[in-house]
Amino acid sequence: MSARRQLIAALSEDGLGGIATLHDVERAEKLVDAAVAEAVAAELRAVAADLENRVRAGGPRARGLAFARAIVIARAEGESVDSPRKFANHYAAAEKLRAQPGVWLPVHDYALKGSADAIARHIRCAVLPAYRPEGAFKARIEPTPDGYRVVACFVETTRKDVRP
Structure with a gap:
């Protein structure tokens, strides 16, 4: 079940069709966060696909675009990318x-x-x-x-x- 459907189900759990308890509110907030994360990941995947097309087209910036694509994919998969640049010791x-x-x-x-x-x-x-x-x-x-x-x-x- 998608995060959006879970959110709808959580908001309509009680007999009145609304949020009944504090626990329901907390659960709905978690589902909203999951829905937002799902939407952001979908957008990042779309950006990664666009970058992939630009890399395939070639040109002087292909390596930089490939690097940006790798960062976008890592973020879409939930990995934390603090700094793409690592310093030499x-x-x-x-x-x-x-x-x-x-x-x-x-x-x-x-x-x-x-x-x-x-x-x-x-x-x-x-x-x-x-x-x-x-x-x-x-x-x-x-x-x-x-x-x-x-x-x-x-x-x-x-x-x-x-x-x-």
Whole structure:
């Protein structure tokens, strides 16, 4: 039974055709919330379908539209999407890399090639303090289905200014 039909049934439960008790009011409020959530989810699904059509059409904004579609679908399914953007913890990544010298490990994923390329360069040149001294790390980018991944490798070095 749809939320709308449940609401109608809840409002006509007593013999007078109205809400009889506080419990009925609370139940009706929950059903109203469910009806609103159902309507919002239906609208979000419609928006997701529109975004899907725009992605299929292609163009320079296809990746951004695909990302927006993924967020809309997550919200329609009731998932909480606090922030689509996740930040990299470069100090933690650098420590993992130092613990496994010579092994290439993922650092972070980026939607744009330019962003990933800049971070890889900042790792190699030690612009980011976590990756000091310069030359202690190698970094490159790899394509992924959703963008680009920065991977890096700690190069064992005999320099004295490298943290253990």
